Amino acid sequence: MSVPFLDLSAAYRELQTEIDAAVARSLASGYYIGGPEVEAFEGEFARYCGAEHAIGVANGLDALHLALRAMDVGPGDEVIVPSNTYIATWLAVSQCGATPVPVEPDARTYNIDPTRIESAITSRTKVILPVHLYGQPADMDAILPIARKYSLRVLEDAAQAHGARYKGTRLGCHGDMVAWSFYPGKNLGAMGDGGAITTSDAQLADRIGVLRNYGSRVKYVNEIKGYNSRLDPLQAAILRVKLAHLDEWNARRSGIAARYQQGLTGSGLTLPFVPIWAEPAWHLYVVQHPRRDALQNALARSGVGTLIHYPIAPHLQQAYASAGFVKGQFPLAERIANQCLSLPIGPQLNEASLDAVVTAVKALA
């Protein structure tokens, strides 16, 4: 049996009738930039997140970048980021000319360790940027008071956490702004690039609306040097279909995670830890193993597809060589990079495939 890590075409097949109709409707509308599909999706996604505003943009990196711009982050400023995250979190800070300041994660949840944040704050710090990594909510009630104490803004990177709940409340409305990606493999995935920012701050929402559209509110009147970063109406139409299925698909992910948790307890793997206040979106099911590469190769030979999120910590990437970080500086991030492995958890993973993965992992780990 062969089990792919993720089968995006199976997701399309499941919703093909609805998606094809949405695409046809969008094409017939005559709007190819902006328009009713984008506005409808923004309204529906804001409501889903419990936020006043959702502003569609071109992708998740732009969502982070424009959110930081809207908060006036620029050269000389510092932004606190996790030492273990997808590099987009750091790049958004760098794109503003600001400096990402890494903070190590909690070893069990993989999310930024709130007890380490205060010692990373300086007079230049402007924003704390937690990531809800792998779909697990970061500890917002520990992070937000630190931000208040030092008058910092909080931008959340929720690119992996659509639908996750923190203490019963869906993510999307805790910090000042929340950045989302609709990259196809995400829990709420488009069929191309897409992103959004949710916020309940009308002023910040207004600034994003101007920033994403050439710095213009009225056509050909440019208030600021803005960007072209818009959510495509075809993608918005598809996202409206998929948003209606998000909770059900997340429930399937949760069922798969429960099955792994039960079937793999007592194996040689470190399994995900979920605090009692967290309801993860289970974007990824990440285990750790001391001989990760050998395990990944053995699973591949058994037909089980896995991925590594992420094999190189951002501070050790060549892209950040000029920042002067050294190996060993962020040991938790480095250990996770060396030992983590993501098992298949897509909502279209069927029973037989799930059984096959559990059996293979138990035999090889």
Ligand SMILES: *Cc1c(COP(=O)(O)O)cnc(C)c1O
């Ligand atoms: C996917 C992702 C992004 C970037 O999203 P794109 O839409 O690919 O630009 C940012 N942060 C995290 C944590 C992600 O997983």
